[in-house]
């Protein structure tokens with residue numbers, strides 16, 4: 001089932017919540033909308049669900065323009081962060097709700113509804129909770145009820161708005177893996193709204209990075225990490241250090257790192273430079289030589305992660321494998337392995353890996 005979103009605009013007063021959003025989803029795809037608060041993610045989801053309407057642009061679901069299709073006839077299942085379960089209804093009645101409110105013509109008989117609810121509770125692995133009320137089950141179980149309720153109408157498209165936000169970290173990991181498995185088994189198309197990168201990276205086939213009502217890039221997690229198309233994506237995805245740089249006389253100078261200028265074939269002028277922690281390799285030096293100081297040391301699986309501070313900069317770096325141990329307060333120098341840089345307006349990617357080659 002395809003979803004084609006074309007040129008969506010949505011204004012609230014003078015502010016544009018969506019400012020020309022176009023996206024195309026493949027059948028069976030799991031997409032995520034990732035972006036800071038207020039970037040328009042929920043507005044886009046609400047328009048897809050038929051709970052809000054665009055000022056311009058179109059949405060086609062399975063080839064059909066849904067502008068005039070009311071929410072309950074769109075075949076779209078929605079799960080919100082706060083479940084929105086009916087507290088006075090049992091788990092089974094909550095799941096049955098979407099079927100019972102159908103117009104009589106398409107409403108299944110009660111026996112059929114009961115059969116489908118039992119099947120769905122099996123699917124989400126909580127058959128024993130059918131007669132309980134939402135207040136009598138755990139957060140993770142409530143989330144499963146909300147999913148079963150969204151799936152009851154056999155949606156072609158499943159919309160998930162921060163569905164794991166209210167769960168604690170451990171349950172969250174479990175539930176999201178399970179949701180991805182369910183998506184794969186049912187063969188539906190899903191869109192997840194989140195501001196948690198790790199969640200988007202783990203769950204989604206492709207991620208749309210949003211900022212201020214626009215989609216700045218739509219790509220696989222790998223594409224976003226390896227080839228960000230603009231400075232916003234480079235800074236937002238993957239914890240990169242963002243640094244001021246300038247190209248002068250054909251050489252790139254990066255402020256605050258204490259690394260020598262490098263020859264680059266870029267136009268003269270200011271640039272924004274992004275360096276991932278793995279590509280900023282630190283090694284201790286005698287204290288009078290180092291411009292950078294270690295302020296935090298954290299042991300990780302892949303090595304020792306450091307936070308370094310220098311004149312006007314705070315950097316996430318990795319300790320060189322050969323460096324032994326460092327303590328807080330130690331002086332360090334750094335070596336750059338790979339950088340991604342953009343022109344000052346953030347729109348033109350200059351080049352990658354140029355610095356790496358010059359080492």
Ligand SMILES: Nc1ncnc2c1ncn2[C@@H]1O[C@H](COP(=O)(O)OP(=O)(O)OP(=O)(O)O)[C@@H](O)[C@H]1O
Nearest residue numbers: 012016017035036037038039040041042043044195
């Ligand atoms: N009903 C509304 N009335 C006025 N402004 C709104 C309304 N709904 C959303 N907005 C504004 O539109 C912009 C986009 O909001 P939206 O909720 O889509 O962002 P979001 O990316 O989902 O944010 P969050 O991650 O905080 O949920 C925000 O500036 C918000 O204040």
